[in-house]
Amino acid sequence: MTYRSRIAGVSFFLVTALPLHAQRPLVDSLQELLQAQAQPDTLRIKRLQALAIALTATDLPQAQALTEQALTRSRHAHYAPGEARALLWLSTLSRRQAKYELARRYAQQAQQLFARLSQRQGQAESYLQLMLAELIQGNFAAALVAAQQGLPLAEQARDQQTKRRLQATLGSIYLNLEDYVAALPTLQAALTNGEQAGDHQVVMSMLNALGTVYTKQKNWPAALRYYSRAQQLATEQHDQVNSTINEINVADVYRLQGNYALAKGHGLHAQARALATQDTYSLPFAELLLAQVYQATGQPDSAIRLAHHSLQLGQQTRSKENMRDASEVLAQAYAARRAFAPAYHYQQVARAYTDTLAGEQTQRQTSALRYGYELDKKQAQIALLTKTRQLQAQQSARQHQQLIGLLVGLGGVGLLAGLLWRNVGLKQRANRRLNEKNQQIAEQRDALDYALLTLQATQGQLIQREKMASLGELTAGIAHEIQNPLNFVNNFSDVSAELVEELQQGRLAPVHEPELEADLLNDLHSNLHKIRAHGQRAATIVQGMLEHSRPSTGKRLPTDPNALCEEYLRLAYHGLRAKDSTVVVTLLTDYDAQSGLVEMEPQGIGRVLLNLLTNAFYAVRQRQQLATSTYIPTVRLSTRRLAQALEIKVYDNGTGMREEIRQKVFHPFFTTKPAGEGTGLGLSLSYDIVTQGHNGTLSVQSEVDYYTEFTLQLPLELSARPAALHR
Template sequence: MRFFVILLCMSLTVYFLPVAGQVPHSPGPPPALPRPARPDTARVRQLLQAAQQWSTADIPQAIRLSQQALGLARQLRDSVGVGQALLRLSTLHRRHNDFALARRLARQAQALFVRQHDTEGQGRAWLQLSLIDMLQGNPVPALASGLKGLRLAEQAGDAQTKIRLQATLGDIYYKMGSYDEALPALQIALAGGQRTHDQQVTLLALNGLGNSFQMLKKWPQAIYYYQQALALSQQLGDAIGETGSETSLAEVYGLQGNQAAALAHGLRAQQLVRATHDDYNLPAVELMLARAYLLAHQTDSAVALARHGLQLSQQARSNENIRNASDILAQAYAQRHDFAQAYYFRNLHLAYNDTLSGEDTRRRTSRLRYDYELTSKQAQIDLLTKTRQLQAQKAARQRLQLNGLLVGLAGVLLVAGLLWRNIYLKQRANRHLNEMNTQIAAHRDQLNRTLTELQAAQAQLVQREKMASLGEMTAGVAHEIQNPLNFVTNFSDLNVELLAELQEELAGEHLSTSARENIQQLLEDLTLNQVKIQEHGARADRIVKRMLEHSHPSSGARQATDLNALAEDSLRLAYHGWCARNKDFSATLTTDLDPHLQPVPAVAQDLSRVLMNLLTNAFYAVTEKSKHAPATYRPEVQVQTRQTDHAVEIRVRDNGAGIPLAVREKIFQPFFTTKPTGEGTGLGLSLSYDVITKGHGGALSVESQEGEYCQFTISLPVTVGEMVERAVI
């Protein structure tokens, strides 16, 4: 059996107190208490809080403060403060090895809680009594007190005390050698401590699990839980808990034969005990080191430490430490062949071992466990019996209510028959009224549809009239501009020729060098100006021609158009036209036409203009890119058609230089162009956009990645109604 569990329990049970708050881990004194004008219950709580703070640094001082709190609480007739002070004093005297006084104080607190019918306080008092018996090595009364406290904590709904009792019971089962019962109880306590962030319960459960796995010789699990307990003790600054974990690790490594690790952890534990002047835990640490020296066959050191540990344990009346010390001494004297002493200490070991974990002890603890479970089940049976009685009374009341309901139901049925006749007549009248309403609603919907169609037709006529007027005005303006523009371009051509002749005439004249240079410079400037006038006149001439082309009247009549055939023809015509102007040009033409494309109502002439313009722009883009691209670049222009649910799409894609993002939103604006000056009018995409959106109720969009590709998508509605509606909108 293990001897260092008492060490761990002693270090943790100081926290199992009824007063809230955390115990500081620094040994320094707490701040001075304020002095109220007159004594009251708040002063009692302050004294108890100060006692809790002193409990880790100076137990006598903590006892004095608790006694002051007890006296003041009795003077004020503060029953709550009296109970808390009694439990605090019991804890402090238990830690000071005065178990008799600790037990008497706990009994007084228990009697007080019984008189007050305080179930929660009774549970905490039984927890205190269970800890006292466990530390003295009396497992039977410890288990009895723990089970009583557990039942009371369950009744009071005191989750914290219940978790702490689970941890205590698990430790008791371990010390009795009932590891199958200890492990589940300790696992429950560990989960509860982690869930409620109760670090002290978590620490106690970790050490208990390590102890149980060690006795089952499952070394990896034991070392794992001991290391977790050691880390938590260091985190909390709990030197006593750290001592217990170091002691446990030393024994496990010793049992595994790792004497170096065992001695290292044992010496660390001894160092902690001496540093904290922990006289209570000194016997357990000395016995652990004695066992380590015994395993290393250093019998002299083992005997010296074990004898001193036995003496201290007998003074403290710690039965478990006495049993462990006698076991170590029996083995040590046997190794030294001093069989008389070995026989004496073996008999002493057997006597104390029978007290702690003999057959009678197991039988009595099993009986206690059985009584606890029987009491719990009896309480459940009583609860079920009361529930059945209540259910029977409820059923009787329900039967009476049912009989009354049946009588009332008969009267209700009679009234319902009369009401049904009235309802039937009203429903027949409502059906007739609903039929009339349905007819009226259908007639109204028909009128609304007719009105919508008339409004759409009217809007279309207005749009056509606007477009016709705009075309006439555009044609008139273009014609008026074209005549003076022709004079400008013609006279600019003539001026270029005259300037050339003037230069030839001046070449034959005798002039000074400076005069000739000045005249030559002026002639060159005039020639350059005439060339610029000629270029911009030509550009204006193209704009006028485009305006005239746009103002050409079209039939405006939409006919079912095969877009696949229109796209193929436009691609072929645009390609041949571009090749005629650019002799060295060649490109890959790709078509991806939907074979299931249905005819679309459209003006074929206008759509052909749009496609020719988009394709011409595509050929221009790939031509410009090929001038600067590597030799591996292959120009490609693709035309694709697709059928969607409500529209038909035509896509024109090229692998040219693409359109920069900064200008992509402006390309459909009139007179905006990305081409160099003189090469574009800025009207092609603008006119195409108007034809698609206003003339056909469709959409024209662009998608591009600079340096990679550019794709224009034409989307046309598949019905005339949708086309007219979108055009109006």
């Protein structure tokens, strides 16, 4: 992978400040406002941040100082939004200065602070900065994770700009993985979306990335066409940094075609731009390209000078690819000058960086495969490890041959030069084979990624369907249960209205009766208390329904298991009656009075009870439809406090289960109900809630046409004392 692919797809996101022609008036205006007296802290912080953004493209040190000042003031003023914004911009500035670890840390701190503030847009922007920092360093698996976390937040916040940039960078990841079949349509779609939205940053990035794809495919006219469009847009936006990168890309296309005169002209122009704008990111790439041109045109002295400087800059920015390519130029240039000692040294340095990058490439491929389809993951990992060992063995053998050849070649100057050229040819052929194998691995990874995304989407839909089915059962019971308190509220309201009317008539009567008036007021007062009590009961029922419908918090609370069982037994039965009023079931309860309060997550255990009771009522209803008139549908619910656990049993005398069904009853998506009546997730989710969420057990015993009994046990390690001790 050349340095061009490291630039492709991310460079245009490095500058998000205003165009240069629009910055000076804004800078002057902000500086005048900051000199004003008696400014509130929050207003001054906002102006400091705005000035820092405006100065980023022209005065990076000043922008850094202003942003750090805004961060300090925000923390002193306890102004969390200002602190988060300052951290986010410090991440951008650190990335611009190739301080990637610092950029990652600032982005993570900003994301955590935005999360505490419940600001989804800020979280999405933080994940974008984190993704760019990882992508520039070649950590593509980590960049994919950041993109997957940021995209839902951007959609929820309706932040279309951040969403477009996250999606566009996904196309750049395909490009950097050299999967051009997947990269081309993804980048074209992102380009169209950016043009429709007028997002110049996305448009410039996608034009640059598409030019890189066509350069890799040696489609020179298409590559120059896209680079020219990107350069024109950068010029219109007065974007010096992106103009420099485009100059490097165009120069490299001409170099690859052998047109060294045009390559040199564009390369010198790019070098001048980078020096004028203090662009430390682009300068080593521009000087490396010029060194390659000088080496190709027989000017080894100039090639050595520029390659040395590019290597030093690459070491500062930790760009292994730049250091590898610069070392290769130095090795070839010194060999051309017949200085074989330094040529051999830099050849060894280049080989070391090549080995490191090869290892990083293999590690990157392996990391990406972790996101593959779970059922094929082991086989894919075994195949990848086998191929990796084969590649390493081939590479080790090749290095051994090269080392032997170099040692033998030290005996003669001419023989050493010949061996060096021979080794270059062997390396090129080996790299081609390595690239072919890497492409095969990338194709396998992408197929697994697609399968995993499809599976996750399907599972999410099925889980939501099961939750809605459970909510429907609960709603039917609540509708019946809430009718009683509402009837009481309506009746007592009518009676209270009549009492008020009598009270008014008594006051207008010729003879005032204080005793009658006191009785009426007492009755009215009693009615209002009853209205309030039944209204609170209705509100409690509605609150319970809302708690069931919202996601579980996972927080354990001291809970009375008897009251919880009684509530969900009543709701499940009313749900059954709402579906079929002809079904009458005998309800038996056996609650342990010494059960006490038990530490549990009441929403989760409530869902478990609702699933078990709903299945029990379904079973007795099915058997009643087929049984004789002597059959009496019965459901029994019991609790019992054991030495180490609380035991809850749900028994029914319904249809029962065969042994082969009983063994699979807790498997995900397994159901015996007709299509449309069950998802096969109810008992699976219940099993996970009990076993994983509470470290308990859930088991079942059954006989066909006789009974079914589910036994739930919750450990008492975290349980509270008996209820009487808490009153």
